[in-house]
Amino acid sequence: MDKKELFERIKADGVKFVSYQFSDVTGRVKSVDAPVARLEEALDDGVWFDGSSVEGFMRIQESDMHLIVDTDSYAVLPWTPAENKRARFFCDIFTPDGEPFDGDPRGILKSWMKKLDEKGWVYNVGPEPEFFLFLQNDHIHPVPHDVGGYFDFSSNDSAAQVRAELVDALNSMGLEVEFAHHEVALGQHEIDFRFADALKTADNVMTLKYTVKAIAAQHGLIASFMPKPIFGINGSGMHCHQSIFDKSGKNLFFDAKDEFHLSKLAYGFIAGQLSHAKALSAIVAPTVNSYKRLVPGYEAPVYIGWAQINRSALIRIPRYTVGKDKAMRAELRCPDPSSNPYLAFSAMIAAALDGIDNGLTPPKALNNVNIYDLSSEERVTRGIDSLPGSLKDALLELAADDVVKNSIGTKLFSAFFRAKEEEWEDYRIHVTDWEVENYLMGA
Ligand code: GLU
Ligand code: MG
Secondary structure (H helix, E strand, O other): OOHHHHHHHHHHOOOOEEEEEEEOOOOOEEEEEEEHHHHHHHHHHOEEEEOOOOOOOOOHHHOEEEEEEOHHHOEEOOOOOHHHOEEEEEEEEEOOOOOEOOOOHHHHHHHHHHHHHHHOEEEEEEEEEEEEEEEOOOOOOOOEOOOOOOOOOOOOOHHHHHHHHHHHHHHHOOOOEEEEEEOOOOOEEEEEEOOEEHHHHHHHHHHHHHHHHHHHHHOOEEEEOOOOOOOOOOOOOEEEEEEEEEOOOOEOOEOOOOOOOEOHHHHHHHHHHHHOHHHHHHHHOOOOOHHHHOOOOOOOOOEEEEEEOOOOEEEEEOOOOOOOHHHOOEEEOOOOOOOOHHHHHHHHHHHHHHHHHOOOOOOOOOOOOOHHHOOHHHHHHHOOEEOOOOHHHHHHHHHOOHHHHHOOHHHHHHHHHHHHHHHHHHHHHOOOHHHHHHHOOOO
């Protein structure tokens, strides 16, 4: 967007404050706020900030960071009051020498998009973020806001009203919401927005998460993207529908002659993600809690395989509808919304490209089998491996997989790994409710 158009929109929107935003290594949004009167200067000279206390930017000699405003990411934050209307921009981070900062998660995804652009390709992602709405209470034992179930409709459902407001807000911020519905668990919802290139989609995921939280809070509710907030019911995933287009918008995943309508490139893509699935998990399902979701019986994947339709597989190929070549896609089901979308999409495309570049072919499709029902012997016979069972196992896999490790660059990798090892260690030494319930009286 050019400057003139931007200032016209800002005037029409009545914006008083501007938030310059970027992501830390774990995907938390960081924000520097300034009055709109300073925007012109920010656009011309960037915004300086001290990055030394930001997760992943640690070293003291890197404390001065420079934010360059991405004017295309302009959006008004719809929950801010008229008298203090605020808009946000996502920013790219540069060092004082004017080099892209290699600890910037958005920057690393941008560099992948550039590499693909040189091949004439666009990597598209359409995510399905799920989340819970909880009543405000002690936060220790979450209480779902409603008693609805999958696709439930009731005319006086207060959750439906909150959801309508969410959709409205997200549309006003440019997300093009396609579906919004109640999910399987009590208080659980899903909002799907139109796919776009991975960078735009990652920005949209960041937008969706903070918008959902802000609007839920206005209703006295807590929105949570925690992967498995309650034992025994479905957790929240962020399945990612992916494809590669050429620059004319042709879907390179489509091949009319193939049994599944998939091209050789699509098979390479699928094979690459399957062969790196264990290490990939550490980045796309990066919390201790993520591995409480990736267990049998709750529509989340556990076993490494692909299939058409079958929702127990790690990669699902939605059924082809005649004439809908553009919709041919691979749905990766292990990501969850606790991931940093910039890092997640970088790792996902790196794994896929490894499969494409090395001409890998995926194993036989797991159609018409519910993998959850197979015994462990049957899984061994069929060569079906499992995702890591804990964050610790996933981190070990990551450390041993150069393709996934290198996908986010040395700096981000070491910051990510250090943060995640600390998270695991903190969890490991804590005594959980389960342990007290099972051992206190018997020991
Ligand atoms: N909530 C499930 C998960 O954790 C997915 C349900 C669905 O298929 O939409 O992945
Ligand atoms: Mg869902």
